Amino acid sequence: MSFSGEQLARYSRHIILKGFGLRGQKRLSRGSVLIVGAGGLGSPAALYLAAAGVGRIGIIDADEVDLSNLQRQIIHGTADLGKPKADSARASMLAVNPEIEVRAIRAFADAGNIMELIRDYDFIIDGTDNFPAKFLINDACVLAGKAFSHAGILRFNGQLLTYVPGEGPCYRCLFKNPPPPEAVPTCRQAGVIGALAGVVGSLQAMEAVKYLAGTGGLLTGRLLTYDALKTSFRGIDLPRRADCPVCGEHPSITAPVDYTPAACDFR
Amino acid sequence: MILIVAGNPKEYPDDLNLTRLIELEKVETPIYVTVALNDSFVESGGFESTALKDGDRVEFLYFMGGGR
Numbered sequence: 001m002s003f004s005g006e007q008l009a010r011y012s013r014h015i016i017l018k019g020f021g022l023r024g025q026k027r028l029s030r031g032s033v034l035i036v037g038a039g040g041l042g043s044p045a046a047l048y049l050a051a052a053g054v055g056r057i058g059i060i061d062a063d064e065v066d067l068s069n070l071q072r073q074i075i076h077g078t079a080d081l082g083k084p085k086a087d088s089a090r091a092s093m094l095a096v097n098p099e100i101e102v103r104a105i106r107a108f109a110d111a112g113n114i115m116e117l118i119r120d121y122d123f124i125i126d127g128t129d130n131f132p133a134k135f136l137i138n139d140a141c142v143l144a145g146k147a148f149s150h151a152g153i154l155r156f157n158g159q160l161l162t163y164v165p166g167e168g169p170c171y172r173c174l175f176k177n178p179p180p181p182e183a184v185p186t187c188r189q190a191g192v193i194g195a196l197a198g199v200v201g202s203l204q205a206m207e208a209v210k211y212l213a214g215t216g217g218l219l220t221g222r223l224l225t226y227d228a229l230k231t232s233f234r235g236i237d238l239p240r241r242a243d244c245p246v247c248g249e250h251p252s253i254t255a256p257v258d259y260t261p262a263a264c265d266f267r
Numbered sequence: 268m269i270l271i272v273a274g275n276p277k278e279y280p281d282d283l284n285l286t287r288l289i290e291l292e293k294v295e296t297p298i299y300v301t302v303a304l305n306d307s308f309v310e311s312g313g314f315e316s317t318a319l320k321d322g323d324r325v326e327f328l329y330f331m332g333g334g335r
């Protein structure tokens with residue numbers, strides 16, 4: 001693979017970067033990322049990965065852009081109201097960087113399609129807003145041996161963890177099962193500051209960039225928590241569970257599972 | 268004794284188990300919280316029987332579902 005003069009200019013700040021360079025850029029161009037959810041987390045992640053020149057990006061979301069999304073979902077604009085989020089996101093990504101390939105998928109991930117969806121991607125970003133989807137993505141990535149970035153945000157706090165097969169715990173090592181619907185608050189009920197999603201979604205993009213470029217360390221075995229009110233980040237070192245139902249020694253989960261979403265997530 | 272809870276060293280009464288610590292720390296929805304003690308997970312059924320000792324590091328992990 002060789003870059004044109006225009007591409008060398010577009011990616012020059014990557015290419016001159018020690019420890020990244022042309023080699024890192026080539027790896028991004030050959031790499032692929034699936035972003036599940038074109039919302040608060042998915043918006044910054046998708047824009048940064050498109051701008052960075054990740055060669056192939058998939059973005060999946062079944063919803064349409066709603067006025068209440070625009071406070072944080074910066075990939076969509078006022079002119080996109082009512083449009084499918086996946087299409088609106090794709091248009092914004094290609095406006096930033098027309099040289100990459102973007103696939104817009106207008107669907108919700110479920111147990112029936114998740115293995116097929118993730119199959120052709122190197123790295124997965126969980127930008128979803130509900131626990132059934134978070135467990136689904138975790139289980140599918142563990143079963144398929146795919147690296148992914150988990151993240152969640154609530155009120156003024158966020159947290160993220162990167163799973164790489166064979167390195168550190170999966171999401172289910174930390175949380176064995178989804179909480180029952182409405183047992184814990186969601187953003188819809190509790191609110192969230194847009195920039196918080198921006199901080200955490202950008203961190204997810206950074207994890208994907210490092211994974212694809214093979215540069216630096218990842219958030220494996222460490223849950224990074226962000227407290228926006230205190231402006232403090234903290235990494236919590238966490239082990240794998242030998243008895244984890246999906247990544248453990250004797251897994252009981254051998255195929256993706258559909259859980260009932262929280263009542264407020266029904267559309 | 269001193270416990271390091273969520274990264275903060277603080278003085279706590281002696282003879283404390285995890286159930287009592289969860290009460291003292293006013294942990295929200297404790298039945299859905301994962302507890303890590305000195306880098307290993309404690310099963311939720313084992314909070315009462317887990318006695319804490321000076322220097323223990325305790326982390327509470329909370330469900331955060333938002334994102335989209």
Ligand SMILES: [Zn+2]
Binds near residue numbers: 169241248
């Ligand atoms: Zn696991």
